[in-house]
Amino acid sequence: MMLAFQFQSPGPVFFEIGPIAVRWYGFLIASAVLIGVTLSQYLAKRRHINPDLIADVAIWVIISAIVGARIYYVLFEWQDYVNRPGDIIAIWKGGIAIHGAMIGGALxxxxxxxxxxxxxxxxxxxxxxxxxLGQMIGRWGNFFNSEAFGRPTDLPWKLYIPPSRRPPEYLQYDYFHPTFLYESIWNLLVFCLLMYLFFWGLRHRNRLKVGTLTLIYFIAYSLGRFWIEGLRTDSLMLGSLRIAQVVSIIGVIIGIGGLIWLYRTGRPLPDVVSSKPPINRDAEN
Known part of the structure; x- marks a missing residue:
């Protein structure tokens, strides 16, 4: 029974065609982007927003997210790059951070x-x-790369990490918390919550104010990331502080503050435009 819950990565390569190797991480991210754009276009139609805007903004967001994720990681791991600045752009060697991607994508x-x-x-x-949903899918890339795992454990759902991927202080341990799985499940729950609220809002017009889903995402994702980050062995640090936990606290504060602003004051959130969004008259009701 114990073995039934043991995880072990088959390796980072999905398949190879001659000298070309397709990695699981890249395949999963590409799949998440395709599925995400399709889903958001559908949701945009239901909100009477031109779905073509989603495909356009996706290009902006993806490029900026990659750049932001890399810059964020390098800044907090600068001691590893100060003597080899050429590796700063070597993103294929690893080293990105989801919070950096979110900041870059949001901008x-x-x-x-x-x-x-x-x-x-x-x-x-x-x-x-x-x-x-994309974060739920993408976290499995960490599984195939044997990375972003937690502290040693002997729980039934333990994750085997090969010696070459273990931190030096944990070389004597074989099994670790599968934090990729914890976050993947958490993100799936967040996705289900957001989808439920989205369609609840459609049925109860004017009950769900604009920006509510975004603020709830800030809160829900941040709560899960805070406790999961406490288990990880590879956190980006600022002194004795885990940066992801600090950012998660900020996310919860922003989310709660925004909801209070919306529902206690009755005023819309500060925005980049003062006019209403373009309406797609041909969109589905």
Whole structure:
């Protein structure tokens, strides 16, 4: 029974065609992007937003997210790059951070919304369910790479990590917390919550204010990431603080503060535009 819950990566390579190796991580991320764009376009139609905007903003967000994720990681691991600056752009060697990707993607989305005269909150409300789903899928890339795991454990759902991937202080241990699995399950729950609220909002018009889904995503994702980060062995640190936990606390504060602003004051959230978003008259009801 114990063995039934033991995880072990088969390796990072999905398949090879001659000299070309397709890695699981890349395949999963590409799949998450495709599924996410399709889902957000569908949600945009239900919110009477031109779905073509989603495909356009996706390009902005993906590029900015990759750049942001790399810059974020390098800044907090600068001691590893100060003597080899050429590796700063070597993203294929690993080293990205989801919070950096979220910051970079959010900035790109805000600029896009401003240029296209659409509410940033209308836009992000149809993007965050796809973001949660994409994070759920993408975390399995950590499994195949044998990375982003937790402290040693002997629980039934333990994860085997090969010696070459273990931190030096844990070389004598074979099994670790599968934090990739914890976060994947958590993100799936966040996705289900957001989708439920999205369609609840459609049935109860004007009950779910613009920006609510985005703020709930901030809270829900951050709560899960905070406790999961406490188990990990590879956290980005600032002194004795785990940066992901600090950012998670900020995310919860922003989310709760935003909900209080929306539902206690009755005022809309600060936005990049003052006009209403473009309406797609041909969208489905």
């Amino acid at each position: 790109a989305a805000a600029i896009f919304a401003r240029l296209n005269k659409i509410s940033i909150w209308q836009l992000t409300d149809v993007l965050v369910p796809s973001l949660a």
